[in-house]
Amino acid sequence: MRKESGPNGSRTSRRGRRDWPGMIGAILFILLGLWVLQQSQSMTAMGSIFPRAIGTAMIVFSICLLIVNLWPRKAARDGAPAPEETVPPGTAESTPRRLALAGILAAWVLLLPVIGFLVTSVLAFLGILVVSNYDAWTPRRAIGYIATAVVVVAAFYLLLVEVLLVPMPAGLLF
Amino acid sequence: MGMFDYLFQALTPLNLFLAVTGVVLGTVIGALPGLSATMAVAVLVPFTFAMDPATGLIALGAIYTGAIYGGSFSAILVNTPGTPSAIATTFDGFPMAKRGDGNLAVTLATLASVIGGLVGAIALMLLAPPLAKVALAFGPPEYFWLAVFGLTLISALSVGNMLKGLIGACFGLLLSMVGVAVIGGDIRFTMGTQVLLGGIDVIAALIGLYCIPVVIDLVATPDPHLKVSTERSGFRLKEAARIAWTSKFNLIRSSVIGTVVGILPGAGGSIASLVSYSEARRSSRHPERFGTGEPDGVLATESANNATVGGGFIPTLVLGIPGTPPDAVILGALLVQGIRTGPALFTEGASIVYTFIFGLLIATLLMLPAGLMLGRYAYKSIITIPKAALVPTIALMTVIGSYAINNNADDVIVMVAIGFVGWVLNRIGFAPSPIVLGIVLGQIAEQGFVQAYLIGNAQGGVLSMFFGRPISLGIVALALLTLFYPFIMSKWRARRASGATATAEAGRAE
Numbered sequence: 001m002r003k004e005s006g007p008n009g010s011r012t013s014r015r016g017r018r019d020w021p022g023m024i025g026a027i028l029f030i031l032l033g034l035w036v037l038q039q040s041q042s043m044t045a046m047g048s049i050f051p052r053a054i055g056t057a058m059i060v061f062s063i064c065l066l067i068v069n070l071w072p073r074k075a076a077r078d079g080a081p082a083p084e085e086t087v088p089p090g091t092a093e094s095t096p097r098r099l100a101l102a103g104i105l106a107a108w109v110l111l112l113p114v115i116g117f118l119v120t121s122v123l124a125f126l127g128i129l130v131v132s133n134y135d136a137w138t139p140r141r142a143i144g145y146i147a148t149a150v151v152v153v154a155a156f157y158l159l160l161v162e163v164l165l166v167p168m169p170a171g172l173l174f
Numbered sequence: 175m176g177m178f179d180y181l182f183q184a185l186t187p188l189n190l191f192l193a194v195t196g197v198v199l200g201t202v203i204g205a206l207p208g209l210s211a212t213m214a215v216a217v218l219v220p221f222t223f224a225m226d227p228a229t230g231l232i233a234l235g236a237i238y239t240g241a242i243y244g245g246s247f248s249a250i251l252v253n254t255p256g257t258p259s260a261i262a263t264t265f266d267g268f269p270m271a272k273r274g275d276g277n278l279a280v281t282l283a284t285l286a287s288v289i290g291g292l293v294g295a296i297a298l299m300l301l302a303p304p305l306a307k308v309a310l311a312f313g314p315p316e317y318f319w320l321a322v323f324g325l326t327l328i329s330a331l332s333v334g335n336m337l338k339g340l341i342g343a344c345f346g347l348l349l350s351m352v353g354v355a356v357i358g359g360d361i362r363f364t365m366g367t368q369v370l371l372g373g374i375d376v377i378a379a380l381i382g383l384y385c386i387p388v389v390i391d392l393v394a395t396p397d398p399h400l401k402v403s404t405e406r407s408g409f410r411l412k413e414a415a416r417i418a419w420t421s422k423f424n425l426i427r428s429s430v431i432g433t434v435v436g437i438l439p440g441a442g443g444s445i446a447s448l449v450s451y452s453e454a455r456r457s458s459r460h461p462e463r464f465g466t467g468e469p470d471g472v473l474a475t476e477s478a479n480n481a482t483v484g485g486g487f488i489p490t491l492v493l494g495i496p497g498t499p500p501d502a503v504i505l506g507a508l509l510v511q512g513i514r515t516g517p518a519l520f521t522e523g524a525s526i527v528y529t530f531i532f533g534l535l536i537a538t539l540l541m542l543p544a545g546l547m548l549g550r551y552a553y554k555s556i557i558t559i560p561k562a563a564l565v566p567t568i569a570l571m572t573v574i575g576s577y578a579i580n581n582n583a584d585d586v587i588v589m590v591a592i593g594f595v596g597w598v599l600n601r602i603g604f605a606p607s608p609i610v611l612g613i614v615l616g617q618i619a620e621q622g623f624v625q626a627y628l629i630g631n632a633q634g635g636v637l638s639m640f641f642g643r644p645i646s647l648g649i650v651a652l653a654l655l656t657l658f659y660p661f662i663m664s665k666w667r668a669r670r671a672s673g674a675t676a677t678a679e680a681g682r683a684e
Binding site for chain 1: 359
């Protein structure tokens with residue numbers, strides 16, 4: 001879901017520009033559709049009807065998207081890129097932080113069954129705290145953050161294990 | 175059982191407690207800019223799996239309606255819509271706050287939300303049962319076409335991006351096919367891994383698509399330093415009630431618009447509030463006051479967006495086709511609970527449905543005291559929660575939530591992976607909602623499609639099976655109409671410049 005922008009959000013600057021990211025997306029979707037069609041060869045008649053229909057539809061729509069984008073005049077309207085994310089002017093977006101967060105998330109979910117819920121979650125929580133913190137570091141803040149991580153994770157852990165009776169993965173540690 | 179029995183079932187201490195908790199949690203999440211109602215429902219859904227279906231539905235309905243309402247707080251007090259459905263609330267809410275009437279605007283928004291919510295819920299109670307009777311006549315081709323209709327509608331609503339919407343819908347449908355096929359039993363698209371054998375869990379996919387991109391983008395920018403405007407104390411409830419009474423026609427009209435938009439598959443609060451806002455301005459005696467702090471503007475948007483809650487549940491419960499994006503999540507939750515939504519639910523599962531509807535009515539009423547208290551005493555602390563605490567907490571909830579669906583760590587991996595894919599697709603213009611609808615409707619669509627195909631084949635006419643039945647043709651006509659909707663919209667926009675542009679924007683925001 002897109003973040004909110006004002007009613008007259010960022011729609012103005014797009015006129016006349018080709019939507020390259022969208023076109024790359026369309027090419028990838030065509031390849032995906034071809035893979036789906038190829039896979040459906042080895043399925044039974046009943047199991048392959050729907051994948052074939054949808055795979056074909058996806059390829060057709062993607063080709064249409066490419067044509068619309070390459071068409072000289074229509075490109076301005078139908079193929080315009082729609083940035084789902086609108087950021088207020090003057091705020092720089094931090095890609096390193098995004099990547100760091102994605103990395104932590106990936107490590108978290110991959111190590112969760114191996115090491116255990118409590119340990120990975122406290123560490124990941126702290127990691128994400130560090131990534132999303134923009135304020136200056138003081139000893140007090142650091143202690144506060146560590147306490148937050150432990151308290152929040154422990155609270156959710158107890159809620160799940162004791163109240164909702166969900167067995168959390170224990171892994172090697174906890 | 176009579177209606178009173180259902181009412182009393184909805185009034186058990188547990189249900190009341192969950193209704194209050196749900197409304198409060200929903201309002202808090204909704205008030206936080208950047209966190210939408212869909213997200214509120216998605217992260218909290220797994221906690222309802224331990225409850226019985228009616229209770230779980232009441233909790234989700236309360237969270238949903240609370241979140242839609244909560245969006246108005248930030249819209250009014252800091253000029254930042256807390257949820258996309260409160261975009262139009264900023265137009266007049268914030269000017270009111272600037273001139274010192276912020277508390278009046280919040281009280282008006284609360285009253286309007288309660289009234290809109292009640293109109294939507296009553297519509298659900300009155301319209302859903304007769305619709306369910308009609309829907310009993312639906313066969314496989316009708317269900318297939320209904321699913322197609324839902325998908326075309328949400329694609330068409332991504333104005334200027336209809337093709338991307340359709341491609342996204344196909345992508346969602348393909349994701350729904352991973353695993354063992356509903357008909358035929360083929361093992362499809364698992365790429366040889368055990369992880370995908372059971373298919374992609376709907377809830378895990380929804381949490382990933384709706385929450386992970388938000389979390390990733392939240393860390394990209396520092397906390398916005400939001401300043402809450404200072405104002406006089408008190409609720410000014412009497413004054414607000416008087417204004418609401420003088421604008422009763424506006425309130426009712428906006429609530430009806432909200433209900434109808436909610437019923438349309440895929441369209442939700444943001445479209446409803448913008449349509450009703452421009453209608454309110456058009457029919458006002460003082461259209462020039464709109465945008466400068468006109469109470470009618472706040473009343474129109476807030477009653478309309480809360481009316482979509484009840485309206486959206488109509489197709490969700492009757493047909494199994496989500497009326498609004500949060501309904502898609504709730505539908506997924508019902509599937510996990512083993513409840514097959516559809517016309518039969520109103521006879522076989524009557525106690526679940528009616529207990530829930532009464533619960534939703536109660537939760538909507540509870541929004542009045544809960545909302546006024548939160549707005550008065552807790553708003554400042556909500557809005558100043560630092561991102562450094564918010565982001566990891568949401569991330570933790572997505573992990574816990576996707577794990578708790580089946581107590582399976584593989585679902586968590588699937589959730590995060592789909593979240594990453596969703597984030598990239600979102601950046602290049604493929605919105606999450608069509609994909610989500612594709613995943614949710616995939617099985618219904620495939621079952622309808624294959625069954626209709628087989629029956630048609632056996633009767634010697636596949637085409638007449640799909641195109642020869644009157645109800646099917648009606649739905650096909652609706653689907654075609656929605657495909658041409660963007661073109662109609664652009665004509666309409668040319669005529670009515672500002673209001674309609676905003677509506678188009680909301681189509682993508684949804």
